[in-house]
Each structure stands twice: as structure tokens, then as C-alpha cells.
Amino acid sequence: MTSLGTTPSVPSVSAAGLCLSYGSTRALDDVSLRLGHGVTGLLGPNGAGKTTLLRVLATAVPADRGAFTVLGHDPGTARGRHDVRRALGYLPQTPGFHPDFTAFAFVDYVAILKEMTDRSARHREVRRVLDAVGLSDVRGKRIKRLSGGMRQRVALAAALVGDPGFLVLDEPTVGLDPEQRMRFRELIATAGEGRTVLLSTHQTEDVAMLCNRVIVMAGGRVRFEGTPAELSARAAGRVWSSTQRHPGAKAGWRTGTGAFRNVGDPPDGASLVEPTLEDGYLLTLDASEVAA
Numbered sequence: 458m459t460s461l462g463t464t465p466s467v468p469s470v471s472a473a474g475l476c477l478s479y480g481s482t483r484a485l486d487d488v489s490l491r492l493g494h495g496v497t498g499l500l501g502p503n504g505a506g507k508t509t510l511l512r513v514l515a516t517a518v519p520a521d522r523g524a525f526t527v528l529g530h531d532p533g534t535a536r537g538r539h540d541v542r543r544a545l546g547y548l549p550q551t552p553g554f555h556p557d558f559t560a561f562a563f564v565d566y567v568a569i570l571k572e573m574t575d576r577s578a579r580h581r582e583v584r585r586v587l588d589a590v591g592l593s594d595v596r597g598k599r600i601k602r603l604s605g606g607m608r609q610r611v612a613l614a615a616a617l618v619g620d621p622g623f624l625v626l627d628e629p630t631v632g633l634d635p636e637q638r639m640r641f642r643e644l645i646a647t648a649g650e651g652r653t654v655l656l657s658t659h660q661t662e663d664v665a666m667l668c669n670r671v672i673v674m675a676g677g678r679v680r681f682e683g684t685p686a687e688l689s690a691r692a693a694g695r696v697w698s699s700t701q702r703h704p705g706a707k708a709g710w711r712t713g714t715g716a717f718r719n720v721g722d723p724p725d726g727a728s729l730v731e732p733t734l735e736d737g738y739l740l741t742l743d744a745s746e747v748a749a
């Protein structure tokens with residue numbers, strides 16, 4: 458049994474010492490992690506290495522060094538790579554839709570790539586996943602006629618086809634309006650029941666609302682791995698309110714009330730306030746990364 462919230466004792470996905478460089482840029486610098494059932498949020502500033510990590514775990518690019526397993530399969534061998542791909546659903550940052558495809562035809566095409574050869578069973582599965590993301594009514598519509606939120610749901614349906622045990626979602630809520638984002642969060646939460654989901658996002662609200670674990674990356678390295686509550690707790694006693702931005706604060710901004718919220722090492726007598734997950738996240742970063 459896999460426990461939610463604590464380090465998974467029997468991880469579905471386990472990686473050790475992953476490294477990948479693009480020229481002199483170390484996109485992944487000795488990344489190790491363990492993922493269990495439920496939704497793990499992957500947070501980090503631009504260029505942290507999130508997309509690179511997801512692409513490696515999705516076997517889209519090989520790491521220079523290190524190893525990982527997905528649901529017991531080792532992608533270091535041709536057979537293992539094949540098995541990982543069959544066990545995987547991947548929603549990339551920019552899904553490669555053909556805009557003239559209908560939603561049904563696109564998901565069916567992905568199902569064919571996943572080697573579902575029995576046509577009627579495959580079509581049943583395509584209808585199932587389109588229904589699961591609430592797109593049954595528009596399955597015959599061309600993708601170019603769908604809204605951004607609906608397109609993202611088509612991409613999620615394609616990732617869900619074949620009921621994969623490991624779902625990799627690269628910034629799936631980017632560009633969605635608040636209502637669509639909320640709907641998408643519900644879908645991801647449902648998808649996380651009984652499977653392993655790794656979700657890259659810039660939205661700390663995504664993590665606070667739907668993740669049972671969180672990993673923070675920066676500069677190609679893992680800076681934090683734990684529960685959202687543990688990340689928030691890092692900021693306990695390190696967030697305070699003042700009438701001016703405190704010069705020594707790592708981050709500080711004027712809030713809607715006109716007061717400044719400061720995150721860092723508070724001065725004596727500071728007026729401490731309740732920390733959030735975002736405060737804890739900011740404290741895992743260097744000052745230059747916070748400003749980025």
C-alpha cells in the first residue's frame with residue numbers, strides 16, 4: 458500500500474542521479490526522487506529543469522547519467538522503454554494537435570500509437586476518456602473550433618487513454634481562465650485516484666488545492682520534496698507584515714490592504730503573519746531566482 462503525504466515506501470516511480478546538460482547548461486543536476494500514488498506538484502522558476510525532468514521520465518529524451526524506473530519497468534533497455542511508454546500518459550507543454558482533426562480522431566490517433574489494435578475496443582476507450590473529461594458532446598468537432606480549455610481537455614483525454622498508471626502533465630493549467638482551471642483541477646484530482654500523477658506548474662494554488670506531495674526544483678536540482686503542509690511550515694515565523702517593504706526581505710510586495718508582506722528573516726518585533734505554501738516555496742529559492 459502506498460501512503461499519501463509521506464515519502465512513498467513502495468514508489469511507482471523512482472529516479473536516482475539524473476543528469477542532463479545542454480551544452481554548458483545543466484538542465485538536470487543529480488536529480489533523485491520517489492513518487493507514489495496521488496498527485497505530486499513540481500514547482501520551480503523558469504528554467505529550473507521541470508520540463509526536462511518530465512521529458513526524461515516520459516522517455517522523450519534520454520538522461521546523460523542516472524537511472525529511473527516506472528511501475529517496475531527500466532527504460533534503460535528497449536523492452537523496458539516500450540513497457541514504460543505503454544504505462545504512461547503524457548500531456549506535453551505544447552500538445553501537437555492537428556487542428557483539422559476532430560477531438561475523437563485525435564484521441565483515437567493517440568490510442569493507435571499506444572498500440573490499441575482492436576478497433577471497437579479502442580473506440581469504446583476513446584469515448585470513455587472523452588466522457589471522463591466532459592467532452593462527449595463535442596467529440597465530432599474539429600479541434601480548431603474548440604476553446605483553449607476544451608483543447609487542454611482533449612490533450613488530457615489523450616494522456617488518459619489506455620488507463621496509464623503514470624500520468625505526466627506539463628503545465629496543464631497554463632492559459633486557462635479561473636473557471637476552466639478549477640474544472641481542470643477537478644479532473645486531475647480524479648485522475649490522481651489510484652495512479653501516480655506528476656504535474657508541473659507555476660501556480661502554487663494548483664499545488665495547495667490538489668497535490669498530496671510537492672517537489673521544488675531550481676537550477677536543475679531538487680530543493681525540496683515533501684507535503685504541501687511541510688512546504689508551508691518552512692515559512693513559519695518568516696513572514697511578516699509592515700508599512701514599507703523590508704530591505705532585508707527575500708521577497709516583499711504590497712497587498713490589497715496597502716500593507717507589505719515580507720518573506721525572509723524578520724527583524725525583532727516584526728508583526729508575523731500566517732505563512733502560505735507560496736511563502737514556503739519562495740524561501741526554497743535564492744534571491745536571484747525569486748526575482749527571475
Ligand SMILES: Nc1ncnc2c1ncn2[C@@H]1O[C@H](COP(=O)(O)OP(=O)(O)OP(=O)(O)O)[C@@H](O)[C@H]1O
Binds near residue numbers: 484502504505506509
Ligand atoms: N533543447 C534545449 N536546448 C538547449 N537548452 C535547453 C533545451 N531545453 C531546455 N534547455 C535549457 O535547460 C534549462 C532547463 O529548461 P526547462 O525547460 O527544463 O526548464 P523549466 O523549469 O521547464 O522552465 P519553464 O518553467 O520556463 O518551462 C534552461 O536553462 C533551458 O534554457
